[in-house]
Amino acid sequence: MSSKIWSLTQMAGIILRRCASRTLLSPSGAKGIRIRGTNRDHWTTLRRTATTLTTGGAAFLLGVPTLSCLGYEAYHRVHGSAVVHALEKEEVLEQADYLYSCAETEKLYQLLLKYKDRQGELFPLFIDDAEFLWRLARASRDLSELPNMEDGRKKQLIFEGFEFAKKALEKDEKCFAAHKWYAVCLSDVGEYEGVKVKIGNSYIIREHLEKAIELNPKDATSLHILGYWCFAFAELPWYQRKVAAVIFSSPPTSTYEEALGFFLKAEEVDPDFYSKNLLMLGKTYMGMKDKQKALFYLTKAxxxxxxxxEDKAVHKEAVDLLKKLG
Structure with missing residues (x-):
């Protein structure tokens, strides 16, 4: 019995050492990875692994002496597998977040596809995990946005991303990121389904963005996207408003002031997190005829x-707008 306990403890130590080696060799060091477009710090593998081993599967070692040998073996198999599965899932998600932070879109997509249908002993598929699914939705959507993407492939990726986001929401309706990426992907799908569907989807998009913010008020990207939603309807040309009014008795509306509130809130919770938020602040102030503040944020962009x-495109647009403002 004691040798078995020692072996498992030794195995845990080996896992920790391996994780420590990867952490020390990684560019992020021990400070965690700052993920673009989010307001979260993703801690190193070592810290996550240590937490898993001390609070999860490995904590059962304290109760081993009270078990029979047979009971211990069964317990060891279940909880040992749980530790391995937890490590596997955490490592995959951490790799995905790192690739996202580096804008390695194609590598990220291929990584997630590799694990999409993978199943460990006694555990559900990755494809049944909301945290995995919304990342896959985001990766599909981001891949579709790459330049020179063939039209048919772009459409396929957009609808694929929407299905992943939809499934993420079905798996966990309390996951703020699932709501956020469902809203984004639904907006993308609307581009292929006509004006009536697109306008109808706008109500749903706003609802999910508001839910994402309710679940996580500190997520700057959800605030930014809702600000963008407001901006789009605030600057809607009069003839498009008339078309919308024909289709819907009360089409979606918003104002520059409402858009500004969300963009500013996003900056408040995560300053300078996103070049496009700075650009949109500049454009919103332009819409409000506040030249001084527009110049300030466009210069920052x-x-x-x-x-x-996207940063390069933002830079170009900011330069062009600054020229117009003189």
């Missing part, structure tokens, strides 16, 4: 480090 293709 122009000077934002361009790490991604």
């Amino acid at each position: 122009k000077e934002y480090p361009a790490h991604t293709l």
Whole structure:
């Protein structure tokens, strides 16, 4: 019995050492990875593994002396597998978040596809996990946005992303990120389904963004996206408003002031988290005829480090708008 306990303890130590080696060699070091577009710090594998081993599966070692040998073997199999599964899931999600932070869109998509239908002993598929599914929805959507993407493939990825987001929501309706990416993917799908469907979806999109913010008021991206929703309807041309009024008795409406509130709140919870939020602040102030504040935020958007293709596009638009403002 004592040798079995020692072996499991030794195995846990080996896992910790391996994780420590990966952590020390990783660019993120011991400070955690700052994920773009979120307001969360993802801690290192070592810290997560230590927590898993001390509060989850490995904590059962304290109760081993009271079990028979047969009971111990069964307990060992179930809880040992739980530790391995927890480590596997945590590592996959951590790898995914790291690739997302580096804007490695294709690598991220391929990583998640690799694990999509993978199943461990006694455990559900990754595809049944909301945290995995919303990341896969996001990856599918991001891949569809890459330049030179063939139209048919782009459409396939957009609808695929929507299905993953929908399933994530079905698995866990308390997951704020599932609501957020469901809203984003539903908006993308609307581009292929006509004006009537697109406008009808707008109500649903806002509901899910509001739910995401309710579940996590500190998520800057949800606040930004809702601000963008408000901005889009605030600047809707009069003729499109008339079309919407024909289809719906009370079409969605908003104001620049409402959009501004969400963009500013996003900056409050996570300053300078996203180049496009700075750009949208500038554009919103332009819509409100506040030239001084528009210049301030457009300049910040122009000077934002361009790490991604979107950052570069933001930089270009900010430069063009600054020229117009003189």
